[in-house]
């Protein structure tokens with residue numbers, strides 16, 4: 001009860017950033033109602049005395065004197081040690097770590113959040129845009145009830161081979177409808193196929209410059225009350241750096257700005273992994 005909602009900051013550590021399961025450092029905040037000891041979270045002064053000083057990044061007026069912390073390697077290890085990653089997902093993550101592009105995979109804590117959202121929603125019909133070797137879609141498929149389904153959109157056939165092998169091994173291939181091709185084309189054909197408003201949950205993790213297009217298409221496919229989660233919304237922290245203006249960063253920055261003003265959805269930007277925004281269709 002002593003922790004407050006905290007303003008959060010992103011902090012990148014080269015050691016952690018080089019880890020296969022942690023392409024980017026997550027950030028956590030103390031949560032109201034969380035059962036944490038007063039001695040640790042009561043105030044920054046105490047916190048500094050028991051934790052690494054680099055965990056506290058701000059406590060000043062700018063942040064309403066909230067306890068603002070970032071995740072350092074020790075804390076992130078602790079967080080990961082508290083993730084319930086199924087064995088089959090650990091194996092997929094470890095195999096993927098040997099492949100090109102493995103840093104694209106969501107982290108175990110992100111995958112667990114996706115699975116949790118699917119369960120909270122009682123989702124039956126899901127979509128993923130950007131499958132790669134299947135780590136996040138496997139998390140969703142494992143969380144789906146019997147009869148549930150995820151449409152998995154991916155343009156790279158080689159990545160899909162790995163994903164399909166793991167769907168088989170996990171016994172969920174009956175729940176995964178793989179769509180090989182450009183995701184926007186797949187989503188458009190689903191809309192033409194009268195599937196609008198029939199999906200509960202979608203996860204977007206593909207071409208960054210296409211985020212607005214994916215979002216607009218998915219908003220047609222998801223029902224009112226359904227959820228769309230967008231990955232990489234903090235884009236390695238670059239979105240907040242005015243000196244960074246490459247095209248991908250500008251795209252994500254613009255997308256975030258549009259989303260802020262989009263009254264078709266309620267939103268929550270969560271500093272987990274590389275940043276995820278959870279959108280609920282109104």
Ligand SMILES: C[S@@+](CC[C@H](N)C(=O)[O-])C[C@H]1O[C@@H](n2cnc3c(N)ncnc32)[C@H](O)[C@@H]1O
Pocket residue numbers: 104105106129130131132133134135136137153154155156159181182183184205206207
């Ligand atoms: C960040 S990775 C996805 C990671 C995956 N969600 C996971 O956790 O393992 C992005 C994937 O999107 C795919 N992709 C990029 N543009 C695409 C497009 N236009 N249509 C379909 N797939 C696309 C890439 O081939 C890549 O495998």
